[in-house]
Amino acid sequence: MVVDMDTIHALHRALEAGQSGEELRRFFTADAVTVEHPNLIRPTGARTPLDKMLTASAAGVELLSSQKYDVHSTLSSGDTTIVRLTWTGVLRTGNQLVAHIAQFVETRDGLISSIETFDCYEPF
Template sequence: MTTEEQNLETARAYLAAIEGGATGEALACWFTEDVVQEEFPNRLVPNGARRGLAELLEGAERGQKVMQAQRYEVLSAMAGGERVALEVQWTGTVAIPLGSLPAGGQMRARFGVFLDFRDGRIAAQRNYDCFDPW
């Protein structure tokens, strides 16, 4: 298996872990210790965000309180060297009311996710999230 194929497989498994509710070490194992995640401005994070490993793990814990379920459908994926680019259709079911959504309501978004790998782990992640109106 080539590096590109391994990284694509890892990227898909990483999304499956998030979908399954991974937190703590079950989530940290996908990242390098010095990972940087950038989320560019969107409806939920209007100013964007830049997070390290600790902030990613804290966010996953907070997310468990807000989201009842998540589904990630990879629409397209490509890899070159140590970089993977994914187009993802995301559907989330909220556990609590959010904006005009009642508890149990669904949110949808298209994500552009770019992952940089080092030694088989994610060293950088950039998200471009486009949410459907709700």
């Protein structure tokens, strides 16, 4: 099965629109997980199941006044799509965070089953 890029783009647009928590569940399989490799925000990395992802997204909305996902390129093979993007988040304080990201997104039955992410943050 080939990855449905519409699902990945729809998730990014939903996040940009400020959706969080249960509003995002529709994009994921029940057993979805995010694997975040060590970065400036999470120095030890993390493996996060869906329920905790949704909770964290709600907390993130409280910190950010806006966020934007600029996708530069994608490459799909089977059920996996590699997405190269730049994420820009504006904190409610007005400070801006920028991360250059490579994501490995796996899907099953048209839903995201895992996201493995390498986030390279610019200095804050």
